Structures are given as structure tokens and as C-alpha cells.
Amino acid sequence: MSTYQTHAFPLSRIATIDVCETGRKKHHVAAMIELDVTESRKKVRQSRTMHEKISFTAWLVKAISLTIEKHQMAAAFLKGKRSAMIFEDINISMVVEKEVNGQKVPIPMIIEKSQQTTAASITRQINNAKTSPLTEQDMVLQKNTGRMERIYYHLPGFLRRGIWKFMLKRPRLVYGKMGNVAITSIGMMGNVKGWFIPLSVHPLCFGISTIQKKPVVVNDQIVIREMLSMTILLDHDVIDGSNMARFINELSKNIENGTGL
Helix, strand or coil: CCCCCCCCCCCHHHHHHHHHHHHCCCCEEEEEEEEECHHHHHHHHHHCCCCCCCCHHHHHHHHHHHHHHHCHHHHCEEECCCEEECCCCCCEEEEEEEEECCEEEEEEEEECCCCCCCHHHHHHHHHHHHHCCCCCCCECCCCECCHHHHHHCCCCHHHHHHHHHHHHCCHHHHHHHHCCEEEECHHHHCCCCCCCCCCCCCCEEEEEEEEEEEEEEECCEEEEEEEEEEEEEEECCCCCHHHHHHHHHHHHHHHHHCCCC
């Protein structure tokens, strides 16, 4: 008989499973796009100074936020069956990897009012989230957990997923907990040559993959450019296909032109 090891998951894995199961039932349309970020990356590097650091990921959050600000329906929540709830501010949920009890654990953080926040400030928020101390008791969603949230981990699956269903029918509640946009950049943690399609309970979600150097045609010439693979999930319950296309078109231009730098 072969030997084996049993690896115990951190409690936060339970919430991840529930989010994936709930997200599977969302009517998301997945758009898989490729963006030329050669010039944008140059502008990010040029924007860095001795006193102000800007990461590419933080600037990407800023560019996405500025685009959503002009296409607010893309991040709207379905309210009932006949209306959508649009929040004025864009609160973006991201995941940072932290060590808890010797294990690497993905922990959500919220960047509030990201459309008003500078790329440098977003960089600082992400770095602080990565380095601040954390214990197993601290987080389920974004806020420090209370007694009820700790009880959540010990509920049976159908009750936990019932809680998510209850929350998603109340946009103000879920917006306060996890914002209206999700960005996951797990593709940047390794050399992923392609796209990945995330699962999300947010109305709008971005899956950021790896930047690869590829030959592309520019002005009828084949040149090597830095290309970013990105997947965008849009909730078809609140936004139609034509508006999705307009949003993606403007987002592509903003990212490729370095908007917000």
C-alpha cells in the first residue's frame, strides 16, 4: 500500500469553495482578449520616482476603474428581476497571498473608490495588504470577522451557500462586503501562456494572465510586442452584448494607451 500525506486546508478554503459554487450559477459572458501593453509598461516605469512607486498591477486597477466610471452598467448588480443597482463608487476586490500558520493563503482586500485613487496609492495599499500581519481568525471576506462569520465556517454547505444567495439578492449588503468588481491576477504569479477563466459572484470580474513577448503586425510590419492576456466576466443579466463590446473596446484603448498615468 502506498504511503500518503493528508494536507489540512485553512478555513478560508471553505469560503473559496462556496464562492466558486455560487459563481457557477451566474450568467457571466467571458470575453478573452489580448492587449498590447508595450507602451503602457514604458509609461509605468517612467512614472516611478525615488519617492513614488507604481506597480503595473496597481496602474491596471486604475485604468480599469476609469473605464468602468464611464460604463457603470458593466459593474451594476441585478436587483430583483426588473432593475439594476448602480453604485457611484467603484470598490475593487483583489486577492493577496499571505502566510497564515505556515501556509500560503489567498486573502481578499478591497480598494475603495478606486476611480478616485492614484496608482501610487493603490500600489501602497496592495503592498501593505501583503505585509501586514494576519492570523486565522482575521478574515472571511474583507472586514475583520465577528462571531457570526466564524460560525459560518462550521455550517453545512447548503446553509453556507444559502447565505451567499441571500447576500446576492441584497446589492447594498454584498457591495459593502466585497465591492462591485473583482480582479484576480494569478496568471502573473507564473509563466502562464494563455488565458484562465475565473469564477466570481461579482457582476464584473477580470482574470489577469501573463505578459508574453509575441510577434504582431504594427503598421504592416511584424514587430515584437508585450502582450497581456485578460479574461473579462460580464453579467449578461444586467448588460447587453452591444454595451459589453463598447466597454471592452474602450477598456482596450485605455490599457494600451496608458490612461491614468
